Structures are given as C-alpha cells and as structure tokens.
Amino acid sequence: MRELVAGCAAGKVDGKVVLDLSDVEDKQGEADLPVALMPKSNVVSLLQMDGSLTEEEFKQALDMSTDACRRIYEMQRDALRQKYHVVKDEADKEEETEVNA
Amino acid sequence: MSATHQLSPVARLEQKTVVDLIGKGKRVDDRGSLDYRPTTITLGVVEKANGSAQVYLGKTKVLAGVKIQPGTPFADTPDEGILTVNAEFVPLASPTFEAGPPDENSIELARVVDRGIRESKAIDLKKLCIEPGKKVFMIFVDIYVLDHDGNLIDAAAMAALGALVNAKMHAFKVEKGEPVYLEEIIPVPMQNYPVSITTVKVDSVTVLDPCLEEEQVMSCRLTVTTGKDDNICAMQKGGLGFLSPDEIKQIVSTSISKAKDLREKILSNVK
Numbered sequence: 448m449r450e451l452v453a454g455c456a457a458g459k460v461d462g463k464v465v466l467d468l469s470d471v472e473d474k475q476g477e478a479d480l481p482v483a484l485m486p487k488s489n490v491v492s493l494l495q496m497d498g499s500l501t502e503e504e505f506k507q508a509l510d511m512s513t514d515a516c517r518r519i520y521e522m523q524r525d526a527l528r529q530k531y532h533v534v535k536d537e538a539d540k541e542e543e544t545e546v547n548a
Numbered sequence: 549m550s551a552t553h554q555l556s557p558v559a560r561l562e563q564k565t566v567v568d569l570i571g572k573g574k575r576v577d578d579r580g581s582l583d584y585r586p587t588t589i590t591l592g593v594v595e596k597a598n599g600s601a602q603v604y605l606g607k608t609k610v611l612a613g614v615k616i617q618p619g620t621p622f623a624d625t626p627d628e629g630i631l632t633v634n635a636e637f638v639p640l641a642s643p644t645f646e647a648g649p650p651d652e653n654s655i656e657l658a659r660v661v662d663r664g665i666r667e668s669k670a671i672d673l674k675k676l677c678i679e680p681g682k683k684v685f686m687i688f689v690d691i692y693v694l695d696h697d698g699n700l701i702d703a704a705a706m707a708a709l710g711a712l713v714n715a716k717m718h719a720f721k722v723e724k725g726e727p728v729y730l731e732e733i734i735p736v737p738m739q740n741y742p743v744s745i746t747t748v749k750v751d752s753v754t755v756l757d758p759c760l761e762e763e764q765v766m767s768c769r770l771t772v773t774t775g776k777d778d779n780i781c782a783m784q785k786g787g788l789g790f791l792s793p794d795e796i797k798q799i800v801s802t803s804i805s806k807a808k809d810l811r812e813k814i815l816s817n818v819k
Contacts, residue, residue, distance in 0.1 A: 480783075490790030494770065496783035497667045502804055505780050506797055513793050 451523050452492060454483040455515035457508035459500060464508045466515050480508050484516035566761045570750045576762070577606070581755045582802060584810070585699075589706060589817050591714040599715025599736070605703040606759060609641075609695035612707035614715040616736070618678060618727060619686040629676025629684045633662035635691040635704060642696035654693075660784045661691065661705050664742040664773035668781035671712065672737035679725040685717070687736065698759040701771050701784075705744035706814060712736055713818050742781055743811045744773040745803035749789055754799060756806065770796065772803035776811065780804070 458468040460476040473479055478498025484491055491513070500508060566576055573581065585606030594600035599614035619630060635658035637645040650658075665671065676685040689711060691704045715736045718729040748758040748766035758766060767789025773782040780800065785791070791799070 485790065488790070490792050491785070491796060492790050494783060494785040494791070494796065496780065497663050499667065499775070499779045499781050501779055502801060505800060509793055509796060 450485050450487045451520055452483050452485055453516040453520040453523060454481065454493065455512045455519060456481040457512040457515075459498060459504060459508070464500075464504055464511060466511055478504075478508070480505070480512065482509065482512040482516065484513050484520075486517045486520040562761070563765050566765050567751055570753050570755060570762070573753075575755065575759075577759060579757075581753065582806070584757045584806060585759070587706070587810070587813065589710050589814055591710055591817060597711075597715075598717060599711045599713070601707045601710025601714055603703050603707040603710065605697075605699060605706070605757070607695060607697035608699060608703045609693075610700065610703040610707040611692045611694055612704065612711040613690045613692075614711045614736070615688040615690070616685055616715065616717050617688075618683050621677070621681065621684040625673075626681035627677045627684075628673040629671070630686040631662070631666060631671060631673065631689070632686065633658045633665065633689045633691070633708065635661070635693070637693045637696075641693045645693075645696070656784075656786070657693075657700055657704055658691065660701050660744070660771055660773075660782070661689070661708050663782040663784075664705055664744055665689070665708065665712070668740040668742040668773070668775040668779075670709070670738060670740040670742055670775075672739050675737040678720070678722055678727050682725055683727070687712075687715075696760065698761075698763045699746050699757050702744045702746050702757065705742065705773065706810070709741060709743065710814060710817070713738060713741070713815070740775045740777075740781075741811050741815060742773050742775050743807040743814070744771050744782075745806045745810070746771045747799045747803065748787075749791060749795070754795060756802065770799050772800050772807075774804050774807040778804050778808065 457466050457480045458476050459478040460472045478500045480496045483493035588604045590602045593602045594613050597613040598616045602611045635654045637654045639645045639647050678684055689708050693700055716733050719732040719734045720727040720729050746769055747754050747756050748769040750766050768787030771784045775781050
C-alpha cells in the first residue's frame, strides 16, 4: 500500500465556490468537482467536473478540495492510530496479567 | 482512452522508444508537446441524418450523426427536450475493437461527450418542448469510431459538435399537443460550443492530443471541456496514474487556449 487516499468534493453554489455539497446544492448548484488526493505524495488520483467554472474558480475549488483532503487524511490517520492504540493497550494489559500470573 | 490497457502489448522496445522520445521533449510523429495533430472536419456527410460530421484528427477518424424525433419527456424536466449520446467502436477501426454490446471504453467516451454538451448547455432544450410533460423533441447523437489512432474523446466531441451545428429540422407549431411541421427549415437551437482537449502524462511529462502509441504508454489522461466563454464545463481524468495539483492547473490553462483555437476552426467550417 502506497498511502491513504482522501476525497472531498468542491463545487459552486449561488456563485460561490464551496466544499462538500449537499444533495440540494449538488442538484441546483452550478458546478461539482469531486477530487481524491494522496496527500503525502501530493498527487490527485481522481478528478471529475461538471457544471461551469472559470479558470480562476477552478483553481480556487481545486485548492480548497485538496486542503480539505489533507484535513480528512489527518482524521483518517488519527482514527487508524486510535484504533490500534486501543488494541495495543489491551495487548499490553493481557501481557501484564500473564506475567503476574 | 483507457482503451489502452486492453490493447495487445506493443513490443517493449517500441514502447521504450516512445517514452524515451517524450522524455527528451520529442514525439514519435515529430510534434511538439503542445501541438495538436492536423484536423479536418466535413459537415453533412450523411444525407438522411438531420445532421452529421466526419472528423479526421491525424489518422483518427470519427463520424457523428444527429437524429431528431418526438418523444416523451423525463418527469423531472417536463418542458425540456432530451439529449442522448451513444458511441460505437466499429470493429474495423482497431484490431482490439470487438463487435457486440458497448464496452466500458465506448460508454466512457459517450458519457464524456454527453457531459460536455449537456453541462455547457450547448442546446437550448427548452426550445425543443412541444407540449410540457407530454411531448418534446429527442436529439440522438450517434458516434462511430472508424479509425483509432489515439485521442478518440477529442475527435468524438468535435464530430458531435459538428453534427449538431450541421443539424436541421422543420420549424413547427403545436396543434392539439401534436407538432405540425412547417415549410421553413431551422437549425437546432445552439447556445454554446463545447470543445474537449485531452492531455496525457507519460513518465513525468504531459503531452497534448496523444496518438495511439502514446496512449499505450501513458500513466493517465485528463480531458478538459470548455465552452465559448472559456468556462470549464466538464473534466474527466482517466487511467491509473496521478497528476499533481500544479500539473492539473497547467493542463487546464493550456486546454482553455487550445480549445479556443479549435472552436474557431470548427465554426469557420459552418459559415
């Protein structure tokens, strides 16, 4: 496994570039741009777009979604660490009781 | 196209030559990295269709036809005409194309072309309404790939646009919910002209308008479709490789200016 992949969509609603479109925003908004990023290598592995964006708006939307992907990546990483932390704690405890016994 | 990974493997040596050349800033057909192949577009090649266009992009050859007929609108857009895009990879176009139901490549091609036309609002679908909720005109765009030498998406998008611009229909009035056709011949109500530009990444270099040999060694591609106001209306990344955000921005910016040139060329064919 190379690294974790994080995804986040950006879009345009009422003339404003926004992140994480809701159902209504997706249907009635002016653009939708789903992005998946591998944050450590800083490369995009998925990119699609439909709607209407100027070049500037697109750049802004791409920057916003890649930033969001980096934040989501941290949460993914922390969640994984947290999970294995709990497992490690439990394993340590078991070892302790075995030693005491 | 991601037709690539299904192609029979080109000799390793040949592939290496293609990659090495691109690494040195050259290409198998002596083009620069941002050069588009010579393009010719001929309109009205199919007499019985409402509209048609044949495109040569280098040796890639694509034919598109437009058929217009009345039908029932979708429930969520009762007052809008219907656009349907289909693509067929004719077996004689490439040794890898098989007869039979459409595979994922021809479906992707049709969807990317469809998205460009739909999202740029190229056709004023409201003008194709006969009776809201009951009857509207349906526009069928059929794409036939006749020769595959790379970059089918751009060639198909160009052919589809050409066929739509070329398409004619009878003017009509509505009587008792049915269209009554008049003498006058009118064009399809067009309000935008979407053009697709595809770039592929080979090694660490990006090149525009890939030929077949280049598609076989690409890691990924990015298609950017822009409308007449230079707004981006559709994008599609394909292939297993990656692009950095900076590469994407660079590709988008180049695609916008290339699309502008190409659009002028297509439209100059019309007038």
